[in-house]
Amino acid sequence: MSSTVEAPLFIPPRPDYPGEMPSFPAFLRAVRTNALLMWPDYAYERDVVESRILGRAQMLLNAPEAIHHVLVGNPDNYRRTPASIRILRPIAGRGLLLSEGEDWRHQRRTIAPAMAPRVIPMLTRHMASVTQEMIAALATREGQPVNLLAAMQSAALDIAGRSMFSLETREFGPEMRALLTEYGFRLAQPHLMDMVLPPGIPTLRDLRRRRFQARWMALIDRIIDSRPATGVADDGPRDLFDLLRDARDPETGAAFTRPQLRDQVATMIVAGHETTAITLFWSLYLLALDPAEQDRLAAEVHGPNLGPDGAADALGRLTRTRAVVSEALRLYPPAFTLVRAAIGPDQAGAVAIPKGAILMISPWVLHRHRRLWRDPDAFDPSRFLPSAPTPPRFAYLPFGAGPRVCVGAQFALAEATLLLAAMIQAFEIGLDGDQPVMPTPVITTQPNRAPAFLLRRR
Numbered sequence: 412m413s414s415t416v417e418a419p420l421f422i423p424p425r426p427d428y429p430g431e432m433p434s435f436p437a438f439l440r441a442v443r444t445n446a447l448l449m450w451p452d453y454a455y456e457r458d459v460v461e462s463r464i465l466g467r468a469q470m471l472l473n474a475p476e477a478i479h480h481v482l483v484g485n486p487d488n489y490r491r492t493p494a495s496i497r498i499l500r501p502i503a504g505r506g507l508l509l510s511e512g513e514d515w516r517h518q519r520r521t522i523a524p525a526m527a528p529r530v531i532p533m534l535t536r537h538m539a540s541v542t543q544e545m546i547a548a549l550a551t552r553e554g555q556p557v558n559l560l561a562a563m564q565s566a567a568l569d570i571a572g573r574s575m576f577s578l579e580t581r582e583f584g585p586e587m588r589a590l591l592t593e594y595g596f597r598l599a600q601p602h603l604m605d606m607v608l609p610p611g612i613p614t615l616r617d618l619r620r621r622r623f624q625a626r627w628m629a630l631i632d633r634i635i636d637s638r639p640a641t642g643v644a645d646d647g648p649r650d651l652f653d654l655l656r657d658a659r660d661p662e663t664g665a666a667f668t669r670p671q672l673r674d675q676v677a678t679m680i681v682a683g684h685e686t687t688a689i690t691l692f693w694s695l696y697l698l699a700l701d702p703a704e705q706d707r708l709a710a711e712v713h714g715p716n717l718g719p720d721g722a723a724d725a726l727g728r729l730t731r732t733r734a735v736v737s738e739a740l741r742l743y744p745p746a747f748t749l750v751r752a753a754i755g756p757d758q759a760g761a762v763a764i765p766k767g768a769i770l771m772i773s774p775w776v777l778h779r780h781r782r783l784w785r786d787p788d789a790f791d792p793s794r795f796l797p798s799a800p801t802p803p804r805f806a807y808l809p810f811g812a813g814p815r816v817c818v819g820a821q822f823a824l825a826e827a828t829l830l831l832a833a834m835i836q837a838f839e840i841g842l843d844g845d846q847p848v849m850p851t852p853v854i855t856t857q858p859n860r861a862p863a864f865l866l867r868r869r
C-alpha cells in the first residue's frame with residue numbers, strides 16, 4: 412500500500428443536519444435518540460444559537476471568547492444540570508465528575524497528583540502489555556472479518572483494570588461491560604422529566620437508576636476487594652488505586668474515605684474507558700478509509716519499540732500518530748456536549764446570559780464550525796502536526812477546559828497514541844464493505860454499528 416500521490420482530503424460520514432431549529436417535540440426526540448440532530452445547519456456558522464425550552468433560555472455557545480468566559484473566566488457561576496446529575500450519578504456516584512463547590516475542590520486537589528504527567532511512564536507499561544496481547548490475538552484472525560470496536564473496548568477496559576487495580580479484567584470485564592451497556596441503552600437517555608424536575612424529586616426512571624446504581628457500585632466494591640493485597644511496601648505505588656488510596660488533600664491533609672474511593676474508581680472507569688475506546692475506534696476507522704494517511708503513519712511507527720520497556724520513550728516521538736488521534740477527537744469528540752446551568756446572570760464576551768439559562772458548549776458543533784476551521788468536515792491530521800499553525804483557542808475542546816478540564820487527558824492521549832501506533836505497526840487495516848458508519852451519541856459519540864475490519868500483517 413504505497414503511494415506517491417497525496418490522497419485528496421476526504422469527508423468522513425456525518426449525519427445531515429436539520430435545515431431549521433427543530434420543534435419542541437423534535438428537539439426532545441433528538442435529545443433522546445440522536446443529540447447530533449438537536450441543532451440546525453446554521454448553528455455551524457453562528458456565534459450563539461438561542462432557543463427556549465419550557466420558558467427557559469437555552470444557548471449553544473460557539474464564540475471562543477464566550478466559551479473561555481464560562482469555562483475559565485467565571486466557572487463558579489455554572490453548575491452541572493439536574494439532567495446530567497440524574498443520568499451520571501448512578502454510574503459515577505459522588506466522585507470528581509459530579510461534585511461541586513468545596514467538595515469538588517477537595518477531590519480535585521487530592522486526585523491531581525495521581526494523574527500528573529510524571530505518572531504516565533508507570534501507566535505506559537500496563538498499556539503496552541495489554542496492547543501486545545491484543546495484537547497477538549488479532550494476528551490469529553488475519554484475513555478474516557474482525558470487530559475492532561469490541562477489541563478496542565476490551566483493551567481499554569483491560570488497561571483501566573490493570574492501571575487502576577493491577578488486575579486482570581478477564582474476571583470482571585464482561586460483567587462490567589454488560590452493566591454499562593444495559594445502562595447506556597435503557598436508562599441513560601434524557602427524558603422531559605429529567606430536564607424539568609429538580610434533582611431532589613425522583614422520577615420513576617430515577618428509581619430504576621438507583622436500583623442500577625446499587626448493582627454497579629456492588630461490582631466496583633467486589634473489584635476493589637479482590638485486588639492483590641501484597642506488593643505495595645517498598646516498591647512504591649503499583650497502580651492508580653495505590654496512588655488514590657494514599658493521596659492526601661495538600662491543604663487539609665484529608666484522605667478519601669472508602670465510599671469516596673469507590674465512587675472515584677467508578678468515575679474513572681466510566682469517564683475513561685469508553686471515551687478512549689471510541690477514540691481508538693474512530694481513529695482506526697478514519698485510517699481504514701484513508702490508506703495514504705495510513706501509509707504515512709506506517710512510516711512513523713516502523714522501528715520504535717512500543718513494548719512495555721520502550722513505550723514511554725517512544726511516546727514523545729509519535730507526532731503523526733498523535734495528530735491522527737487529535738483529528739479523530741476533533742471529528743468524533745467522545746464528549747459531544749458540555750452542559751451547564753447559569754446560577755446567576757452573566758456577560759460572556761458579547762453574549763448576555765440570563766440567570767437559570769442552560770448553556771451548551773458542544774465540541775461536536777465547535778469542531779466543525781465553518782468560521783473557525785478550514786475544511787471543517789474533512790479528515791486532515793496534518794492540521795495537528797507540530798509544524799502546523801496552532802488550532803484556534805477555545806475552538807478545540809475534546810477534553811473541556813478550565814478548572815474542570817478532563818483529569819485523565821494525558822492518560823487518554825498516551826493510551827490512544829500508543830495503541831494506535833502499535834496497531835499500525837502490526838497491521839495494514841482495511842474495511843470489509845463500504846457502508847458508512849454513523850456517529851450516534853449514547854452518553855459518548857458511539858458508532859451506530861460495529862463494522863467488520865480486515866487486517867493484514869505488515
Ligand code: HEM
Pocket residue numbers: 507508509519678679680682683684686687690744745746749750808809810811812814815816817818819820822823824
Ligand atoms: C479520549 C478520552 C477522554 C475524553 C474525550 C474525555 C473528555 C472529558 C471532558 C470533555 C471532560 C469535561 C466535562 C465537563 O467540563 O463537563 C472530562 C472530565 C473528566 N474526565 Fe475525561 N475524557 C477522556 C478520558 C478520561 C480518562 C482516561 C479519565 C480517567 C482516568 C477521565 C476522567 C475524567 C474525570 C474524573 C473528569 C471530571 C473532572 C472534573 O470535573 O474535575 N477522562 N473528560
